[in-house]
Amino acid sequence: MIMFSKKFIGLLLVFSLLMLIVGSPAIMAEDSRLRATFSWPTEIDPAVGSDYSSSTALTNLYDTLVYPDPDGPMKPHLARNWEISDDNLSYIFYLEEDVKFHDGSKFTAQDVKFSFERLMAVGEGFAYIFEGRIDEINVIDDYTIEFTLEEPFGPFLSTLTRLYIVSKNQVMDNINHDADTYGEYGDYGRDWLMVNDAGTGAYQVVEFDVGHRLLMERFDEYFAEMHPQAPGEFEMIGTTEAVTIRTEMNRRDLDISDMWQTSQAFASLKEIEGIELVGWPDGGQLYLMLNTTAPPLDCVHVRRALAYVFDYDVAINQIFPGSQRARGPVAQVIPGWNPDLYRFEKNYERAQEELQQSEYHGQFSDYPIEYAWTDEVPDLERLALMLQAEASVVGLNLEIVRTPWMSMIDQAAQPETTPHIASVFVNPHYPEAGSILESKYHSSTTGTWEQMEWLQNEEIDNMIEDALKTVDLEARVDIYQEIQEIIVELSPSIFALDNFEQHAYQAEYIDWPQPDNPIPAIGYNFDVRFIGLDTELRAEMR
Amino acid sequence: MNSKKTEISADYKKKNWLRRKETLQRAWYKFSANILSVVGLIIVIAVILLAVFAPWVAPHPDHAGAVVDFTATMQSPGAGNLMGTDGVGRDLLSRIIFGFRFSLMMGLVVIGLAAPPGIILGLIAGYYQGTKIDTAIMRFADIFLAVPPLILAMSITSVLSPNIFNAMLAVTLMWWPWYTRLVYGLASSLQNEYFVQSAEVMGASTPHILFKEILPNCISAIFTKITLDMGFVIIIGASLSFVGLGAQPPTPDLGTMVADGAKYMPDQWWLTIFPALAIVFVVLGFNLLGDGLRDVLAVEEV
Incomplete structure (x- = not known):
């Protein structure tokens, strides 16, 4: 009897496991959920999140006053229109009147003011963009609000694409008063907003399993346009594991892949029937950041020599196919890039000449160069091996170290711990050259993973600040371009390539219209309300 | 005369x-x-020969170093490259042959460093069984045994920088207590034997008793364990490399190759399967050999 029951329990266990594996697709056969993979973690607090997956989630959950327009500057969104004073210090926004938050309450100017104050108080994510820029915010009436700037701020309208509007009432109702981090505002709703949303966006949070996935559902009272077949639910899944993605896409249980797959993986995904690749230059760039404080890279000649041995053609053709040769520090889709910059080519002789001018000439063997790459993007190792082989030709000794992303963020905090070379993708936060120049080369951003160069150049700092204060677009672009020339001269980074954001998607049953010009602001190219999903066709294909 | x-x-x-x-x-x-033991011996000899003569045996010895060839990436196994090429165009067979070098070196260095102190401590503790010396040594060993081996090695290599030397150091630190335990068990039973007692009565010095009387009678068991351990140490070394805490590129290492290749499964299967088979091959060889030795020596003891 006992023997039998043990066997029986064992069988039951095996059977239930099988049910879990085999049975789950059948349960979700006829749903309207769009599933896509992302690299994790994702932060959905609009005052905290700022990376690719967080920006994507925020774009879908929240709205902003303006929306990036692929064909021009900003277009109206929560703000119907706006007026700018002659001294460029006052911006008056007239807001949409029939916008509802997910909890049913109405959107007003008070929410805009509150969202801004909360962003600045919490001070993480995109807050740095507005730091010291805004003097005061004046609510004129329920649907009119005035921003007064400290001094002219050229890209102000563009930066508003990062001010996500939260519902004041809903956040105030969910404040944890046990914490007094923010005085009378308790925790400013951080605990609650970490796993919930208080937005007006086309999608709202259903369930957020912080370590693994984020499930959202369509908000049917959304105020702006939507694809007629916009998915009923949108699930962000936190994995970039190639085999899982391949299997799930093959079974139509995954609709859109992340962008971090290797070129081999993309090629084999494309071979599956009904799956196509879609991509666009996303304004990001792969930088090989050279720590300018660490010998021998504190010598500009060594940095230039490295830029001369890097094989740019192999990088864009073999390792990251589809990406474009970089022009300079700013990707070629971002307003303000400089088309006339000097461009390094692979040239051993020039590299040798530079090395001979270096103060370290003849003693390079005493200065091993540490090259850190993150294993979230496997192809970066191939890039590292390429540079290692090329550099050894001119006598530079590179040590390649696989570094987990979290350790790299830690190492970036101090110049002493920052690796000599780190290969990292960086995107602008708002669509303008000033964004990337500030986050990559201004002294205030040293210690973050976006600037591992530790450039700390006063002239460049001043020029960036000047540019941002310049309201006239042309004059601003002139300064941007001049900054780029100086940066190329100093060679603090190797400009490896302009990134090409690529996804595999189920073209058979997904309608994903692409604008002629991509939006160079992360998250906005993945606005799910513009994606159509034919659920019946999918059910047939499963 | x-x-x-x-x-x-x-x-x-x-x-x-x-x-x-x-x-x-x-x-x-x-x-x-036992035919399996002979197979084990042949495998071990073959691996050792391959590792020693790698620069002459490997079809592309330069591919073990910092070399890339982007005209020949991800080629499937065929006439040109028997086991295919990896993501930067290096011949996989050559890298596996050189990978044996690292695996064997890992095993030899770790056991070479871990066994002598482990054995000496075990002899002392076993001979002085029941005294405070015994308690001190054995409880100290227990502390190391209480920590899961891979976790200990991982914490050591991640605090220090991840490289071959630190990986070996880490594995050595977790390995010596096993020898202490083994020898302790043998020595504590041997110390009551007549030949030990007579040596004591004749006034032999303690080192003489430990090394000339007790140790020779443990040597067969130690030797068997060393052979079996080679396989385990190689596996641990490969595991450390698999999680990125072992050898760093371009050093060819079997564990690293498996880890890197896994991202290209299932299309570029050769990147994972061949290095993984190579690990199986080496470890299997040492285990079969070890088993064979144990059988031989065990009968001898009866």
Whole structure:
């Protein structure tokens, strides 16, 4: 009897496991959920999140006053229109009147003011963009609000694409008063907003399993346009594991892949029937950041020599196919890039000449160069091996170290711990050259993973600040371009390539219209309300 | 007088030699009776030869270093490259052959460093069984044994920088207590034997008793364990490399190759399967050999 029951329990266990594996697709056969993979973690607090997956989630959950327009500057969104004073210090926004938050309450100017104050108080994510820029915010009436700037701020309208509007009432109702981090505002709703949303966006949070996935559902009272077949639910899944993605896409249980797959993986995904690749230059760039404080890279000649041995053609053709040769520090889709910059080519002789001018000439063997790459993007190792082989030709000794992303963020905090070379993708936060120049080369951003160069150049700092204060677009672009020339001269980074954001998607049953010009602001190219999903066709294909 | 002594001595030496030869022959007979042991021996010899003569055996010896060839990336196994090429165009077979070098070196260095102190401590603790010395040594060993081996090694290599040397150091630190335990068990039973007691009565020094009386009687068990451990150490080394805490590129290492190749499964299967098979091959070889030795020596002890 006992023997039998043990066997029986064992069988039951095996059977239930099988049910879990085999049975789950059948349960979700006829749903309207769009599933896509992302690299994790994702932060959905609009005052905290700022990376690719967080920006994507925020774009879908929240709205902003303006929306990036692929064909021009900003277009109206929560703000119907706006007026700018002659001294460029006052911006008056007239807001949409029939916008509802997910909890049913109405959107007003008070929410805009509150969202801004909360962003600045919490001070993480995109807050740095507005730091010291805004003097005061004046609510004129329920649907009119005035921003007064400290001094002219050229890209102000563009930066508003990062001010996500939260519902004041809903956040105030969910404040944890046990914490007094923010005085009378308790925790400013951080605990609650970490796993919930208080937005007006086309999608709202259903369930957020912080370590693994984020499930959202369509908000049917959304105020702006939507694809007629916009998915009923949108699930962000936190994995970039190639085999899982391949299997799930093959079974139509995954609709859109992340962008971090290797070129081999993309090629084999494309071979599956009904799956196509879609991509666009996303304004990001792969930088090989050279720590300018660490010998021998504190010598500009060594940095230039490295830029001369890097094989740019192999990088864009073999390792990251589809990406474009970089022009300079700013990707070629971002307003303000400089088309006339000097461009390094692979040239051993020039590299040798530079090395001979270096103060370290003849003693390079005493200065091993540490090259850190993150294993979230496997192809970066191939890039590292390429540079290692090329550099050894001119006598530079590179040590390649696989570094987990979290350790790299830690190492970036101090110049002493920052690796000599780190290969990292960086995107602008708002669509303008000033964004990337500030986050990559201004002294205030040293210690973050976006600037591992530790450039700390006063002239460049001043020029960036000047540019941002310049309201006239042309004059601003002139300064941007001049900054780029100086940066190329100093060679603090190797400009490896302009990134090409690529996804595999189920073209058979997904309608994903692409604008002629991509939006160079992360998250906005993945606005799910513009994606159509034919659920019946999918059910047939499963 | 002198010549007679020489004669006896020579005669004795000859007899002794014959006896040893006979013992060896008998051992080999027992060993070879088990075909699996012989297979293990052949594998181990083959791997050692491949590792030693890697620069001459490997089709592309330069591919073990910082070399890339982007005209020949991800080629499937075929006539040109028997096991295909990896993501930067290096011949996988050559890298696996060189990978054996690292694996063997890992095993030899770790056991070479871990076994002697482990054995000495075990002898001392076993001989002084029941005293405070015994308690001190064995409880100290228990502390190391209480921490899961891979976790200990991972924490050591991640605090220090991840490289071959630190990986070996880490594995060594977690390995010596096993030898202490083994020898402790043997020595504590041997210390009551008549030959030890008579040596004590004759006034032999403690080092003499430990190393000349007790140790020779443990040596067969130690030798078996060393052979078996080679396989385990290689596996641990590969695991460390798999999680990125072992050898760093471009050093060819089997564990790293498996880890990197896994991202290209299932299309570029050769990147994972061949290095993984190579690990299986080495570890299997040492385990079979170890088992064979244990059988031979175990009968001997009865």
